[in-house]
Amino acid sequence: MKKRPILFLSCCLLFTVCCLLFFTGCEKKEVKKVAEKIINVQVQPVKKKSLRPFINSIGTLTPYEEVTVSAEVDGVLRDVMVDNGTIISKGMPLALIDDTDYSLEVERTNAALKQAEANLSNIKLEYQRKEELYKKELLAKQQYDDVSARLSIAEAEIERAKSSLATVRQKLSKTKIYSALSGVVKEKKVSAGNYVKNGTQLFTIIQTNPVKLDFTVSEKDLEKIRKRQDVLLKIYAFPDREFSGKISIVYPSIDERTRTVRVEALVPNGEGFLKPGFFAKVMLYIGDEKDIILVPVTSLLYEAERIKVFVVDGDKAKERFIKIGQKYRIQLAVGSQQSAVEEYTEIIEGLKEGEQVVVVGQQNLFEGAKVKIQSTVLSQQSAVKE
Numbered sequence: 001m002k003k004r005p006i007l008f009l010s011c012c013l014l015f016t017v018c019c020l021l022f023f024t025g026c027e028k029k030e031v032k033k034v035a036e037k038i039i040n041v042q043v044q045p046v047k048k049k050s051l052r053p054f055i056n057s058i059g060t061l062t063p064y065e066e067v068t069v070s071a072e073v074d075g076v077l078r079d080v081m082v083d084n085g086t087i088i089s090k091g092m093p094l095a096l097i098d099d100t101d102y103s104l105e106v107e108r109t110n111a112a113l114k115q116a117e118a119n120l121s122n123i124k125l126e127y128q129r130k131e132e133l134y135k136k137e138l139l140a141k142q143q144y145d146d147v148s149a150r151l152s153i154a155e156a157e158i159e160r161a162k163s164s165l166a167t168v169r170q171k172l173s174k175t176k177i178y179s180a181l182s183g184v185v186k187e188k189k190v191s192a193g194n195y196v197k198n199g200t201q202l203f204t205i206i207q208t209n210p211v212k213l214d215f216t217v218s219e220k221d222l223e224k225i226r227k228r229q230d231v232l233l234k235i236y237a238f239p240d241r242e243f244s245g246k247i248s249i250v251y252p253s254i255d256e257r258t259r260t261v262r263v264e265a266l267v268p269n270g271e272g273f274l275k276p277g278f279f280a281k282v283m284l285y286i287g288d289e290k291d292i293i294l295v296p297v298t299s300l301l302y303e304a305e306r307i308k309v310f311v312v313d314g315d316k317a318k319e320r321f322i323k324i325g326q327k328y329r330i331q332l333a334v335g336s337q338q339s340a341v342e343e344y345t346e347i348i349e350g351l352k353e354g355e356q357v358v359v360v361g362q363q364n365l366f367e368g369a370k371v372k373i374q375s376t377v378l379s380q381q382s383a384v385k386e
Contacts, residue, residue, distance in 0.1 A: 003176075005240045040374045041314050042301070042360035051328060055224070057282040059215030059233065061274055064266070065181055071196040072174040073097060081191045082203070086185045091178050094203060097196065099175040105168045113161035120154040127151045135316045166285035183207035206276060209269040212243055215365035224286040225250055230337050231265045231354065233271075233280040243267055293351055294328065294344040299359045309351070309363045310358040317358065317369040322350030 082094050119306055130147045133139035187204040190196065213233060229247045245267030254261050267274060301308050307324060310317045324348030351357065351377040356376075358365065365371070 003376075015253075031366065035372065038370050038372050039317070039364050040361060041310075041312065041358045041365070041371050042375050043356040043373055044296065044359045046293060046295060046347075046351050046353055046355045046357055049330075050289045051292050052289050053285045053287045053326060055217055055221050055286055056326075057215040057217060057284070059213045059280045059282045061267070061276050061278045061280060062212045062214055063183070063186075063208055063276045064210050064212055065183070065207040066186070067180060067205050068201050068204060069094060069177060069179070069203040071200045071202055072198055073095065074197045075099075075101070075112070075175060075195070077190055077192050077194050080188070082185050082188065084185055084188050086181075086303050088179045088185060088205065089182045090180065093176060093178055095190070097177070097178045099172055099177040102168065102172040102175055106165070106172055107167045109161065109168050109303070110250075113165050116154070116161045120151075120158055123147070123151050125156045154367050157272060171191045177202065179205060181205065181207050182209075197304040208272065208274070208276065210266045211269045211274045211276060212244070212248075213265040213280060213282065214262065215265075215266050215280075216255070216258070216262055217284070218262060219259050221255050221286065222261055223252075225261075225263060225284070230285060231267075232285075233267065234283075235278050235280055237275075237278060238273060239314070243280075267328055292325075292328075292352060293347040295347055295357050296352065296359050297327065297343040297345050299357050299362060300324070300345065301362060305329075310362045311351070312356040312358060312371055312373060315370055315372070317365045317367070317371050319367045320350050323348040371373070375382070 003149070023289040028204040035225055036118050057229075078093055078098045080094070081090075081096075082088060088094070106339055122323060123230050127150075129149050130144055132137055134141070134144040185203055186206045188202075189204070191200050196202070213231065225247065227247050227250065231245045231247060233243050233245070235241070235243065248266045249264040251262040251264070295309060306321050308321045312318075325348045328344045328346065330342055330344050356373075358371075360374075361371075
């Protein structure tokens, strides 16, 4: 009778151990099942391509010249010949100030000059007669000195009258306002009938061929920048067109806040497509072509301050931490007549040509994960659009 409780307890203990072993085995099978999960991915072979290194920046177009035309004499505007947006050439008339008073002043001053010339002619004759008499001692010295002084005064009057005439003629010429350069009227500030004074602003004129391109580059790239260097730019208003120019000025100082240096380029604008104020995407080549390893931007994974990709080795995913360089826009051949533009990143360190980098499905991967390649994306690069 005493052996039965012992036997019963032994059976219970054995049952409990069997249950534990059963459930533990199930857990191990479940863990093994998760570890052996196969993840579907798409890959692309790492290839080298010969490209030119460049610098990207954002710039602004400004006029080559911008001048403000002001009145130089007082008067009423009799006529205004241009309006906002009028294309003008150098020397073209812009406005006319009423010249009635200035024309009369020229006539009056011219008459005063003629009178002074006649007076000088009479005094010269008198001086010649009295000079002969003085030499023969038939004329007192006081009388000779008197006529000499009047001759000097008459000659001075001639010079004063000539100067006055030149001044009023100059004022008369200022009543006709001409353009000092070829360009476009940016702003007309007056209308016919307005009374203007000396210094009143009338027009703002800009010269738009060529235009200036203002942009900045990082101080670390300063040594790669030089005058007469080619610059390519694209305007958001004309996304399918590319314009070019040359660097004209590299400014001598660096902005302490942004650590950038200002650069200015001149861009021909004979067709007039480029307008001051346009934003431009600037690309500046800084070297010759070189072989570059590229991967799609979409393949990159960011982990804190590090960047990584996954490559496929056999049926396993391998984690690779990489260093990247510049970004490039590559035009890929999709069909017989179609193309697509994708962004690629230069790989400086961490990948070799020929490796299979994961471009789809990498978010689900981890080191050593088992993968199955669903497809390989072939990079048929037909042209480069950096």
